[in-house]
Amino acid sequence: MLEKSYYDRADAIIASHGAVQAALIPIIQDIQAEYRYLPAELLAYVAKRLNINEAKAYGVATFYENFSFEPKGKYVIKVCDGTACHVRKSIPVLETFYRVLGLSKEKHTTDDMLFTVETVSCLGACGLAPTVMVNEEVHPRMTPEKAEALISSLREESQA
Amino acid sequence: MIQTREAMDALRQQAREKLESYDCRILVCSGTGCIATGSERIYEKFLEIVKDVPGVTLEFAPHDKDAHIGIKKTGCQGVCELGPLVRIQRGKEVVQYIKVAPEDCEEIFERTVRHGEIVERLLYRQKGVAYQSPEEIPFIAKQTRMLVENFGKYDSESLEEYVAGGGFKGLERALFEMQPEDVIETIDRSGLRGRGGGGFPTGKKWRQVAAQSEPVRYVVCNGDEGDPGAFMDGSVMEGDPFRLVEGMMIAAYAVGARDGYIYVRAEYPMSVRRLRHAIEELEKQGLLGDHILGTEFSFRLHINRGAGAFVCGEGSALTASIEGKRGMPRVKPPRTVEKGLWEKPTVLNNVETFANVPKIIQNGADWYRSVGTENSPGTKTFSLTGAIQNTGLIEVPMGTTLREIIFDIGGGIKDGGEFKAVQIGGPSGGCLTQEHLDVPLDFDSLKKLGAMIGSGGMVVMDQHTCMVEVARFFMNFTQNESCGKCVPCREGTKRMLEILERIVGGRGTMEDLDMLETLASTISETALCGLGKSAAQPVMSTLHNFRDEYIAHVVDKKCPAHACAAMRRFVISADRCKGCSKCARNCPADAISGVVRSPFRIDPEKCIRCGACESACAFGAIHIEW
Numbered sequence: 176m177l178e179k180s181y182y183d184r185a186d187a188i189i190a191s192h193g194a195v196q197a198a199l200i201p202i203i204q205d206i207q208a209e210y211r212y213l214p215a216e217l218l219a220y221v222a223k224r225l226n227i228n229e230a231k232a233y234g235v236a237t238f239y240e241n242f243s244f245e246p247k248g249k250y251v252i253k254v255c256d257g258t259a260c261h262v263r264k265s266i267p268v269l270e271t272f273y274r275v276l277g278l279s280k281e282k283h284t285t286d287d288m289l290f291t292v293e294t295v296s297c298l299g300a301c302g303l304a305p306t307v308m309v310n311e312e313v314h315p316r317m318t319p320e321k322a323e324a325l326i327s328s329l330r331e332e333s334q335a
Numbered sequence: 336m337i338q339t340r341e342a343m344d345a346l347r348q349q350a351r352e353k354l355e356s357y358d359c360r361i362l363v364c365s366g367t368g369c370i371a372t373g374s375e376r377i378y379e380k381f382l383e384i385v386k387d388v389p390g391v392t393l394e395f396a397p398h399d400k401d402a403h404i405g406i407k408k409t410g411c412q413g414v415c416e417l418g419p420l421v422r423i424q425r426g427k428e429v430v431q432y433i434k435v436a437p438e439d440c441e442e443i444f445e446r447t448v449r450h451g452e453i454v455e456r457l458l459y460r461q462k463g464v465a466y467q468s469p470e471e472i473p474f475i476a477k478q479t480r481m482l483v484e485n486f487g488k489y490d491s492e493s494l495e496e497y498v499a500g501g502g503f504k505g506l507e508r509a510l511f512e513m514q515p516e517d518v519i520e521t522i523d524r525s526g527l528r529g530r531g532g533g534g535f536p537t538g539k540k541w542r543q544v545a546a547q548s549e550p551v552r553y554v555v556c557n558g559d560e561g562d563p564g565a566f567m568d569g570s571v572m573e574g575d576p577f578r579l580v581e582g583m584m585i586a587a588y589a590v591g592a593r594d595g596y597i598y599v600r601a602e603y604p605m606s607v608r609r610l611r612h613a614i615e616e617l618e619k620q621g622l623l624g625d626h627i628l629g630t631e632f633s634f635r636l637h638i639n640r641g642a643g644a645f646v647c648g649e650g651s652a653l654t655a656s657i658e659g660k661r662g663m664p665r666v667k668p669p670r671t672v673e674k675g676l677w678e679k680p681t682v683l684n685n686v687e688t689f690a691n692v693p694k695i696i697q698n699g700a701d702w703y704r705s706v707g708t709e710n711s712p713g714t715k716t717f718s719l720t721g722a723i724q725n726t727g728l729i730e731v732p733m734g735t736t737l738r739e740i741i742f743d744i745g746g747g748i749k750d751g752g753e754f755k756a757v758q759i760g761g762p763s764g765g766c767l768t769q770e771h772l773d774v775p776l777d778f779d780s781l782k783k784l785g786a787m788i789g790s791g792g793m794v795v796m797d798q799h800t801c802m803v804e805v806a807r808f809f810m811n812f813t814q815n816e817s818c819g820k821c822v823p824c825r826e827g828t829k830r831m832l833e834i835l836e837r838i839v840g841g842r843g844t845m846e847d848l849d850m851l852e853t854l855a856s857t858i859s860e861t862a863l864c865g866l867g868k869s870a871a872q873p874v875m876s877t878l879h880n881f882r883d884e885y886i887a888h889v890v891d892k893k894c895p896a897h898a899c900a901a902m903r904r905f906v907i908s909a910d911r912c913k914g915c916s917k918c919a920r921n922c923p924a925d926a927i928s929g930v931v932r933s934p935f936r937i938d939p940e941k942c943i944r945c946g947a948c949e950s951a952c953a954f955g956a957i958h959i960e961w
Binding site for chain 2: 195196197198199200201204234235238239240241242253256257258259260261262263295296297298299300301302303304306308311312313314315
């Protein structure tokens with residue numbers, strides 16, 4: 176059971192979209208934006224409030240790549256591996272993040288909950304490939320060296 | 336509130352006068368690309384500089400000072416690679432600056448804004464020539480910018496500027512001078528075809544929706560531009576959001592819809608912000624809502640954000656996602672025009688298609704047909720990326736050749752490389768090669784060549800790109816994104832991916848190539864939706880155009896592009912090796928042997944090509960052979 180504040184927040188989010196099935200995705204998007212993940216308890220709660228079968232809601236949440244039942248780090252780093260970025264060497268950038276942060280394909284988030292590293296298929300800034308998005312900010316023309324520097328500056332920023 | 340046609344005219348008049356009252360406009364590019372290179376900081380820097388200058392007013396303050404300066408955020412100015420881009424407009428003269436840093440802003444303000452001088456070092460240069468006006472830069476000069484005409488000219492967040500530039504004239508004409516049927520007729524005669532990939536005639540689609548007996552209809556815009564390497568629709572949504580909305584309004588009027596939805600992919604937060612802002616502005620002015628411009632036409636627009644599923648770019652999956660369900664395609668018929676969103680007749684077009692509509696209604700079908708080819712009229716936007724000199728968003732008439740795009744507009748291959756192929760149409764498309772350079776690009780010619788325009792992603796590849804690896808890359812993408820509903824796509828793409836991984840891993844056989852072809856034809860014949868049907872396209876197309884590259888991987892175990900790591904062989908040069916045994920101690924596969932102080936040897940049978948020996952060697956005695 177989560178703290179009451181979570182359910183209150185969920186209620187407010189549901190109220191802003193309306194308690195109908197069509198609002199399921201926007202609602203859980205907002206919840207995830209709030210907590211950086213989708214607590215399973217809240218998904219069940221939302222399903223009940225929207226009068227949707229819990230299994231169905233779970234089916235939706237697991238179908239879309241963006242939803243995560245695991246808490247994500249403060250900085251979600253999305254390494255673009257779209258065609259343009261791939262052709263301009265995005266994989267060495269990804270590998271640098273993995274190496275510097277001790278992460279891998281299986282382990283996405285650092286233990287201190289500061290960083291999550293994921294890949295994404297296209298950020299739409301292909302002219303500046305390879306690109307990386309940190310939360311909502313796009314970083315252009317990445318190299319392994321710039322990836323290391325980015326991590327250090329984000330670490331500093333989080334301590335400031 | 337703008338509730339009559341006269342009020343709209345008055346606003347347009349007023350907005351034009353305001354536009355002309357500027358002594359100078361500083362136009363900062365705010366496309367995703369330039370924001371990534373720091374254009375927001377440039378914008379703020381200019382605001383800061385101008386704020387404290389005596390004798391200068393910002394924006395539309397009373398005209399009691401010497402000079403009026405406008406600082407605006409515009410849509411994509413085109414050459415993303417050279418951002419942040421800034422244009423300075425004084426009267427009719429426009430200067431384009433590239434790679435502007437915050438430190439340059441003072442100088443730009445002092446010299447160009449105040450005194451009309453040019454800061455030479457910030458000009459675009461090509462082959463020793465410096466270009467002042469954006470219209471002269473070869474990359475832009477060789478394009479036909481109709482759809483993106485407002486990009487770099489107007490503030491993409493300002494309704495006023497959109498209207499001043501002729502915005503909403505199309506809607507006005509539709510509402511006051513045309514019956515819904517006339518609108519459909521005009522779109523039909525214009526020959527506009529769906530820009531999302533298939534090229535289905537837009538007028539025909541609208542007519543089918545209008546003909547349904549069900550009175551509730553919807554208009555849905557597909558902004559789920561998922562093809563990796565494509566960003567045109569994103570640029571339109573952020574660069575000219577009002578135009579997209581106007582196009583959707585005209586569609587709604589034509590088919591009798593009262594509600595519309597724009598489905599924007601999750602990775603485009605900027606598009607969502609700009610569209611939301613546009614919708615709020617229009618609601619405030621009464622241009623979205625009930626009785627628009629005092630007519631019987633009422634329309635509301637909603638935004639849905641995607642949640643990271645490529646398959647939602649498919650029509651029936653997209654509408655399922657708006658309904659709050661898993662985004663899975665369904666069997667057709669019934670088609671979306673009969674039973675789309677909530678089982679109601681639905682016009683589903685992509686961003687670029689809708690954005691083309693306002694000008695067609697305003698200027699007529701013949702105007703539109705005057706550009707492009709007979710069967711594919713108009714222009715097409717492409718995102719030009721990869722191993723090319725000038726990357727960025729381009730717009731050219733349908734029927735332009737690949738040679739013009741790559742060599743005239745794109746400036747040729749990056750770093751003097753050699754053109755090998757261009758992948759067009761993303762994971763559903765194919766590749767075009769040297770022999771296709773002079774084919775006019777349009778919907779039909781590309782289909783014949785086993786490629787497709789798709790949404791317009793164009794990734795250029797040079798001699799360092801391995802086409803087998805490209806095929807593997809796309810298959811990996813499609814396999815990941817397969818929704819899993821139908822067996823041919825779910826299982827077939829998996830098997831194809833395994834085979835491709837075998838081939839790039841140096842373990843492929845000639846039978847594998849036959850199997851790829853069998854699987855490809857089975858999947859494209861039997862998959863449920865367009866994504867499945869086209870999933871094998873990149874493999875088919877590379878197999879057809881670059882079969883010898885596949886054979887080199889399979890038979891000779893060589894990668895002609897020197898890209899596949901598994902094909903490299905590590906060799907110890909006997910004359911450089913000191914016999915220190917460090918390599919052998921670092922080898923995880925026990926593949927290196929020798930006697931200390933005499934040259935060591937790598938057993939290629941045991942070697943796993945990891946490269947540990949190469950980085951361990953202190954004498955540079957280990958090199959790679961391909």
